[in-house]
Amino acid sequence: MTAPKKKVAPAFKQLPPRVSVHVSCGPGEDQRPKLAELIAAPEMAALRVVRAAEGDKGFGADLDMPSLLDRLRTQASAVNSGEMQQVEAMLMNQATALQSLFARLVEYGMRSELLNHLDTYLRLGLRAQAQCSRTLEALAAIKSPPVVFTKTANIAHQQQINNGAVAGGFSPARESEIPPSKLLECVPDERLDFGTQATAGGIDPQLATLEPVNRPQVARG
Numbered sequence: 727m728t729a730p731k732k733k734v735a736p737a738f739k740q741l742p743p744r745v746s747v748h749v750s751c752g753p754g755e756d757q758r759p760k761l762a763e764l765i766a767a768p769e770m771a772a773l774r775v776v777r778a779a780e781g782d783k784g785f786g787a788d789l790d791m792p793s794l795l796d797r798l799r800t801q802a803s804a805v806n807s808g809e810m811q812q813v814e815a816m817l818m819n820q821a822t823a824l825q826s827l828f829a830r831l832v833e834y835g836m837r838s839e840l841l842n843h844l845d846t847y848l849r850l851g852l853r854a855q856a857q858c859s860r861t862l863e864a865l866a867a868i869k870s871p872p873v874v875f876t877k878t879a880n881i882a883h884q885q886q887i888n889n890g891a892v893a894g895g896f897s898p899a900r901e902s903e904i905p906p907s908k909l910l911e912c913v914p915d916e917r918l919d920f921g922t923q924a925t926a927g928g929i930d931p932q933l934a935t936l937e938p939v940n941r942p943q944v945a946r947g
Contacts, residue, residue, distance in 0.1 A: 743790040747773075769798035810868060817865040824858035827851075 749764060751757040764770055773795050780786030801812050828851050835847030 743788050744792055747791050747795055769795060769802060772798050814865060814868060817861055817868070821858050821861040821865065824854050824861060828854040828858060 747764070747770075749757050749760045751760060773791065776794065777786070777789070777791070780789055804812055831847050831851030831854060835844050835851060838844045838847060
């Protein structure tokens with residue numbers, strides 16, 4: 727009697743990565759607007775950068791473009807919903823990577839025998855260290871946002887004070903009216919009165935009408 731054969735689980739089938747993103751359209755539907763929307767989407771810009779950075783070797787050779795696009799959209803939706811776990815993890819991991827880069831560049835610099843090599847490696851290492859500090863500051867700002875104290879400015883465009891007090895409190899404010907001057911007011915059939923005419927004197931003689939001037943008649947040639 728032969729023993730029954732054991733069932734062997736099928737081997738995991740490795741699917742080839744998809745290197746293009748397709749735009750789904752209905753029958754007779756114009757695909758140009760959807761293609762323009764996809765190109766302008768922020769997740770598509772991030773996909774293009776990641777694809778260019780990874781290249782065609784290593785992880786880039788097995789990178790599936792539609793799956794990466796869906797992942798980028800999921801991360802953006804989580805941030806829009808207020809979930810900052812992915813952002814916090816990203817900043818922390820970036821700070822760790824920058825710290826490793828700082829240490830490696832300083833090691834290269836200390837092993838250099840030429841002064842220009844030492845200067846270049848140390849400058850790059852300190853730049854990575856400064857960027858690591860900025861990344862940690864951004865992470866701290868997300869975890870504990872700073873409290874901003876603002877001062878309220880009380881600016882009164884039209885303010886009036888009435889010091890006249892009445893029983894039970896201050897009297898209601900009233901607009902103070904200043905009567906306009908009637909000196910230059912034009913009144914019909916009325917002229918200014920200069921009073922009695924003053925007597926002429928030596929310093930201020932009374933003006934009179936000039937007499938006709940008698941001139942000799944000169945014949946014109």
